[in-house]
Amino acid sequence: MTARKPLVATDRAALMLQLVPYLIGKGEVSIAEAADEFDVTPAQMRAMVETLTVIGLPGNGGYWQMANELFDIDWDLLDERDIIVITNSVGLERAPKLTAREAAALLTGLQMARAIPGVGDTDLFNGLLAKLARGASSTPAEVILAPGPVDAVRDAVAEALQRGVAVSFTYKAPDAAPTTRTVDPVKVQIATGEWYLQGWCHLRQAMRTFHLDRVSALELTDIPIEHGEDPVPGWFESGTGDIVARIRFPETMAPLLGDYLDRATVETADGVSIATMHVADEHSLRRLAARRAGIVEILEPESARRAAATWAEAGLVQYR
Amino acid sequence: MPANASAKNPPEERLVNLVVALVATEQGLTKDTILTSVSGYREQSEAGASKDALEKMFERDKESLRRLGVPIETIGDWADPDDLREARYRVPTAEYELPEDIVFTPPELALLNLAGGVWSESSMSADARSGLRKIRALGIAVDEPIIGYSPRISLREPSFAPLQQAIEQSRVVTFGYLKPGEAAARTRHIQPLALVEYEGRWHVYGADLDAAADRTFLLLRIVDDVVITRESFDPALREGAGERALAGLEDVAKRNRALLEVNPGTEAALRLSRRALPADQGIRVPYVDVHVFADELASYGPEVRVVEPAVLREQVILRLEAARSAHGGIV
Numbered sequence: 008m009t010a011r012k013p014l015v016a017t018d019r020a021a022l023m024l025q026l027v028p029y030l031i032g033k034g035e036v037s038i039a040e041a042a043d044e045f046d047v048t049p050a051q052m053r054a055m056v057e058t059l060t061v062i063g064l065p066g067n068g069g070y071w072q073m074a075n076e077l078f079d080i081d082w083d084l085l086d087e088r089d090i091i092v093i094t095n096s097v098g099l100e101r102a103p104k105l106t107a108r109e110a111a112a113l114l115t116g117l118q119m120a121r122a123i124p125g126v127g128d129t130d131l132f133n134g135l136l137a138k139l140a141r142g143a144s145s146t147p148a149e150v151i152l153a154p155g156p157v158d159a160v161r162d163a164v165a166e167a168l169q170r171g172v173a174v175s176f177t178y179k180a181p182d183a184a185p186t187t188r189t190v191d192p193v194k195v196q197i198a199t200g201e202w203y204l205q206g207w208c209h210l211r212q213a214m215r216t217f218h219l220d221r222v223s224a225l226e227l228t229d230i231p232i233e234h235g236e237d238p239v240p241g242w243f244e245s246g247t248g249d250i251v252a253r254i255r256f257p258e259t260m261a262p263l264l265g266d267y268l269d270r271a272t273v274e275t276a277d278g279v280s281i282a283t284m285h286v287a288d289e290h291s292l293r294r295l296a297a298r299r300a301g302i303v304e305i306l307e308p309e310s311a312r313r314a315a316a317t318w319a320e321a322g323l324v325q326y327r
Numbered sequence: 328m329p330a331n332a333s334a335k336n337p338p339e340e341r342l343v344n345l346v347v348a349l350v351a352t353e354q355g356l357t358k359d360t361i362l363t364s365v366s367g368y369r370e371q372s373e374a375g376a377s378k379d380a381l382e383k384m385f386e387r388d389k390e391s392l393r394r395l396g397v398p399i400e401t402i403g404d405w406a407d408p409d410d411l412r413e414a415r416y417r418v419p420t421a422e423y424e425l426p427e428d429i430v431f432t433p434p435e436l437a438l439l440n441l442a443g444g445v446w447s448e449s450s451m452s453a454d455a456r457s458g459l460r461k462i463r464a465l466g467i468a469v470d471e472p473i474i475g476y477s478p479r480i481s482l483r484e485p486s487f488a489p490l491q492q493a494i495e496q497s498r499v500v501t502f503g504y505l506k507p508g509e510a511a512a513r514t515r516h517i518q519p520l521a522l523v524e525y526e527g528r529w530h531v532y533g534a535d536l537d538a539a540a541d542r543t544f545l546l547l548r549i550v551d552d553v554v555i556t557r558e559s560f561d562p563a564l565r566e567g568a569g570e571r572a573l574a575g576l577e578d579v580a581k582r583n584r585a586l587l588e589v590n591p592g593t594e595a596a597l598r599l600s601r602r603a604l605p606a607d608q609g610i611r612v613p614y615v616d617v618h619v620f621a622d623e624l625a626s627y628g629p630e631v632r633v634v635e636p637a638v639l640r641e642q643v644i645l646r647l648e649a650a651r652s653a654h655g656g657i658v
Contacts, residue, residue: 020339152480265481
């Protein structure tokens with residue numbers, strides 16, 4: 008789960024406004040479940056619920072509110088069993104409209120979900136788009152994802168996941184000979200237009216991640232999945248490489264390096280950053296060095312440094 | 328300020344009490360009524376806080392609530408709408424609540440749960456979760472979750488959030504934009520209309536006020552903070568902007584086609600041929616930005632050779648030369 012940032016008063020007010028409809032919708036809910044739903048600690052949830060009981064309609068003519076003009080909860084259930092039940096409500100029963108930002112975050116997420124084969128049809132998506140637009144308190148900023156190319160490999164993987172069978176394919180990792188793999192598909196990770204299949208590799212007898220662009224001749228087998236419940240590796244097999252690499256680049260260019268730095272320790276002085284990271288093979292670094300020429304310099308290992316120069320030279324030879 | 332010093336109730340209590348009061352009233356409440364009867368203000372009134380301090384607090388609270396999307400309506404004097412002394416304030420239920428006729432089905436909710444989970448660490452992630460909570464509070468049953476897929480969107484560019492805010496508010500922005508090959512960044516004045524991810528990169532599309540034309544900018548090339556100015560523009564300009572931006576990018580890709588020779592079986596062949604059209608010799612690959620495409624082609628080293636256009640070939644050669652000399656050259 009995400010790290011919990013400290014909440015300011017306005018954030019807490021926003022949560023309270025969502026809490027009432029949630030509690031009423033639930034009828035009865037544990038502190039733990041409600042805390043999870045609201046991304047707060049159980050102690051914070053308890054405090055929110057206690058705060059709720061001093062909220063109510065305005066007092067008339069300087070008198071304090073009557074009990075029935077305040078929210079109230081079943082205190083015995085809260086104290087003895089950590090369960091929240093609202094016993095008196097004075098408004099706010101229906102959820103507030105979405106803010107423009109909330110609607111935008113969901114609308115863009117839907118565009119991404121739409122790229123997944125077999126997930127929802129056009130009617131379902133269009134219906135949702137219309138509901139979210141109408142449920143927003145003001146017009147969300149348009150945040151558009153361009154649709155990627157249609158792809159037979161992606162469709163076939165979707166079918167294998169759905170049928171629960173292994174797939175076989177040819178895999179061509181960069182700078183390695185092609186291999187034939189049989190894999191129990193477990194999860195498809197999608198990021199910045201790239202699709203990765205994670206699954207149990209029968210050849211390696213372990214969970215592996217495969218970039219779908221490097222997969223060809225994919226076929227469904229009749230072998231039922233046996234490792235579908237296994238935990239998938241992290242986003243990449245991060246930090247598993249044996250080779251320690253160091254690269255240097257201007258601090259301002261860090262966004263250009265994207266994923267690479269997720270796995271790195273970065274030290275910066277005078278606007279120059281040096282990242283230290285573990286990599287599985289040193290060949291991948293020469294591609295980075297050429298892609299970010301003039302920005303990234305490989306410092307270590309020395310062999311990767313030399314490989315970067317040789318790689319660039321081999322490219323240049325073609326133009327002489 | 329005495330008003331704050333004597334405050335015993337946390338501000339979120341006062342804010343929520345204010346919403347309860349403003350939703351409950353049909354004809355609206357005057358400021359005086361609010362300050363003397365809504366809990367949070369009332370206690371401070373009674374403790375002798377100055378009216379001025381309380382009014383300032385009320386103004387700040389109204390702003391905070393509006394930022395949360397709570398629509399606070401001001402009903403002025405009909406004879407003199409600018410005279411706010413007797414103004415009444417209310418929150419119209421129909422504007423505040425999710426409309427009663429919006430109902431989400433279990434398959435829709437399953438899809439929204441997947442959609443809401445795509446944002447990795449960013450403010451968009453918190454917004455998506457908050458939006459989902461409101462929808463889930465409608466008490467809808469949910470289908471089995473959609474498993475097997477983990478789509479994610481990363482937002483690494485710090486310019487994204489201020490640009491999104493400027494679009495929402497229809498306000499002109501300025502930012503420094505560094506084009507490759509130019510020595511220094513130039514300041515641009517833009518009416519931002521839409522944000523578009525194309526081929527894995529974020530762009531902002533908008534009306535460039537200096538060029539008097541619609542332009543698309545790569546967020547990666549924005550080199551300093553985006554400044555949201557006070558100058559606003561007609562929100563109607565935003566209508567259909569996403570479609571126009573996308574059509575523009577696709578149009579550029581149609582016009583820019585590189586002729587490439589690739590070595591079969593290599594990384595370059597695998598990655599490029601998926602986007603390629605067959606040619607008599609080699610493949611033709613559409614691209615949007617010559618510098619971005621040259622970055623990619625350079626990474627393939629000897630696996631690809633650019634036949635044309637010349638500008639792309641030059642850019643790839645420049646990169647390969649720079650990479651070679653940065654790493655000690657060939658001995």
